């Protein structure tokens with residue numbers, strides 16, 4: 001079954017440097033279907049959906065480990081095997097010496113355009129990965145962006161924020 005975020009849904013979680021969950025809010029609990037005791041200190045891939053290409057998570061980690069924020073459309077899988085799409089913004093958290101001490105993700109209802117774009121692109125990236133690994137999916141993603149003459153950040157932010165944005169379901 002697929003479940004849908006509402007306009008006022010805000011799913012947040014925090015992880016340590018390795019991606020182990022250190023915090024999840026009430027919406028995280030509601031959508032993931034896990035109780036706090038079940039997700040604390042577990043890797044964040046407990047809600048990974050197999051339809052997500054590995055390159056998406058490589059981009060995520062490359063960005064946040066280098067101090068940049070990351071935006072992306074992510075298909076997740078709950079404890080009860082419900083699917084839910086989100087628009088995620090992931091940022092590093094710092095201590096007073098500017099060392100990265102963890103990561104923070106805020107997820108909102110995605111746009112209809114964004115989900116339909118990624119429902120088309122992600123299977124192609126997965127297909128490329130199954131044949132040529134992440135080099136192949138990286139190349140496909142790079143070429144897709146080059147052809148559209150747009151950066152990854154611009155693409156996802158445009159998809160989420162176009163003037164007539166319609167929420168996904």
Ligand SMILES: Cc1cc2nc3c(=O)[nH]c(=O)nc-3n(C[C@H](O)[C@H](O)[C@H](O)COP(=O)(O)O)c2cc1C
Pocket residue numbers: 013014015019043044045046047048049052057060064074076090103104105
């Ligand atoms: C703050 C933060 C939030 C994350 N949220 C998710 C998420 O909601 N769903 C997901 O599949 N991966 C999420 N990840 C990425 C996972 O850590 C992991 O890289 C991904 O699930 C792929 O796992 P795998 O390489 O074991 O297949 C998040 C990472 C960070 C740092």
